[in-house]
Amino acid sequence: MNQVPTAPDGLQAAGRERAMRRALALARLGPAHGPNPRVGCVLLDPDGRTVAEGYHRGAGTPHAEAAALADARSHGVDPRGTTAVVTLEPCAHHGRTGPCADALIEAGVVAVHVAVGDPNPVATGGATRLRDAGIPVSVGLLADDGEELLRPWLHAVRTGRPYVTLKLATSLDGRVAAVDGTSRWITGPQARAHAHTVRAQVDAIAVGSGTALVDDPSLTARRADGGLFEHQPLRVVLGRREVPDDARLRGPGGPLLQLPTHDLDAALRELGGREVRHVLVEGGPKLATALLAADLVDELHAYVAPVLLGAGATAVGDLGVTTIGEAARFATEDVTRLGDDVLLVARRLKPAEDMSVEDRSAAGRSAAGPSAAVQTAALSTQDGRPGRRAQEEI
Numbered sequence: 001m002n003q004v005p006t007a008p009d010g011l012q013a014a015g016r017e018r019a020m021r022r023a024l025a026l027a028r029l030g031p032a033h034g035p036n037p038r039v040g041c042v043l044l045d046p047d048g049r050t051v052a053e054g055y056h057r058g059a060g061t062p063h064a065e066a067a068a069l070a071d072a073r074s075h076g077v078d079p080r081g082t083t084a085v086v087t088l089e090p091c092a093h094h095g096r097t098g099p100c101a102d103a104l105i106e107a108g109v110v111a112v113h114v115a116v117g118d119p120n121p122v123a124t125g126g127a128t129r130l131r132d133a134g135i136p137v138s139v140g141l142l143a144d145d146g147e148e149l150l151r152p153w154l155h156a157v158r159t160g161r162p163y164v165t166l167k168l169a170t171s172l173d174g175r176v177a178a179v180d181g182t183s184r185w186i187t188g189p190q191a192r193a194h195a196h197t198v199r200a201q202v203d204a205i206a207v208g209s210g211t212a213l214v215d216d217p218s219l220t221a222r223r224a225d226g227g228l229f230e231h232q233p234l235r236v237v238l239g240r241r242e243v244p245d246d247a248r249l250r251g252p253g254g255p256l257l258q259l260p261t262h263d264l265d266a267a268l269r270e271l272g273g274r275e276v277r278h279v280l281v282e283g284g285p286k287l288a289t290a291l292l293a294a295d296l297v298d299e300l301h302a303y304v305a306p307v308l309l310g311a312g313a314t315a316v317g318d319l320g321v322t323t324i325g326e327a328a329r330f331a332t333e334d335v336t337r338l339g340d341d342v343l344l345v346a347r348r349l350k351p352a353e354d355m356s357v358e359d360r361s362a363a364g365r366s367a368a369g370p371s372a373a374v375q376t377a378a379l380s381t382q383d384g385r386p387g388r389r390a391q392e393e394i
């Protein structure tokens with residue numbers, strides 16, 4: 001008979017994995033926006049049965065582990081002897097709430113399984129504290145799923161800059177306006193409604209000051225009936241041109257922040273300092289081009305309409321790319337049909353993924369050794385991405 005290996009905490013691998021999938025699903029119930037990560041936690045009894053669950057509901061509310069312990073007690077279950085399965089390493093700090101590592105130790109939990117280690121310098125250290133108390137901790141169970149769930153938050157905490165999603169709404173030939181400047185509406189109502197649901201999930205929306213002036217956008221997150229979503233992102237205008245007193249940006253919606261700078265890296269760090277984890281950039285072409293040229297875009301949302309304009313402004317201008325090997329490449333995450341339009345969600349490739357083996361050979365570089373782009377990245381940026389140009393004008 002085949003014996004399934006048993007972990008030191010008495011749980012079989014399949015049971016732990018199932019519990020982690022549940023913890024990830026719980027985490028997704030929390031808000032996507034806000035300064036805090038989405039975290040889920042499941043408590044298992046020695047037979048692998050779930051006895052309590054919890055997830056984090058937003059900054060200032062109990063962390064997932066505390067919520068799971070409270071859930072156990074509210075059902076008259078003593079958490080002593082249980083195993084905690086949690087999507088993020090338990091915190092070790094007194095922040096908006098108490099340290100979860102201590103709460104788990106005091107509760108008598110016997111083992112902890114974590115998907116992703118906590119990169120937050122003020123909160124990290126929970127695994128060490130638990131181990132010092134004699135509680136075994138494993139880190140890395142379903143780590144890829146955990147990383148995917150927390151992608152914007154992890155990026156922001158690791159780099160000090162928010163995760164940047166660039167939205168483009170274009171004709172099939174990549175244009176955002178006809179020759180006479182008319183642009184409403186290239187994409188249809190379903191694409192626009194989708195874009196509003198994305199706005200309701202981010203911390204901030206940014207536009208260049210030229211776009212703020214010319215388009216007079218409101219940058220609110222609106223439901224199909226025109227009503228405002230409960231969460232309204234911070235509205236950010238990048239650049240030096242004044243936002244007029246009667247601009248829609250000053251009307252109902254999230255607070256308005258103008259950053260009168262052309263240094264995009266500094267502007268993003270300023271937002272990072274304000275705990276903005278995810279910013280959606282909505283225009284115009286100058287800002288999009290500058291961000292792409294500076295390699296500061298992490299994700300693309302390209303809403304493409306089956307419309308051809310043949311002439312007129314394009315969504316993205318000159319990126320300084322002169323040969324195909326220098327193209328700003330993204331990896332497709334998802335494709336969705338929205339009425340007549342298509343939404344392509346694509347993610348920036350990490351330097352190591354940046355070039356296929358064939359591309360490297362074609363460019364005359366060794367497929368085995370690091371490419372010039374990778375070497376530059378290691379030297380030029382803190383988070384290891386190739387910097388094309390250090391500063392860009394908006």
Ligand code: AOF
Pocket residue numbers: 036037038039040055056058059060062063064065088089090091094095096097100118120123124
């Ligand atoms: C959460 N929810 O379930 C867990 C977190 O702002 P504070 O004081 O509540 O602490 C936030 C930090 O705590 C967060 O950055 C992360 O490092 C850690 N764990 N945070 O909001 C949770 N487990």
Ligand code: ZN
Pocket residue numbers: 063064065090091092098099100101
């Ligand atoms: Zn905590």
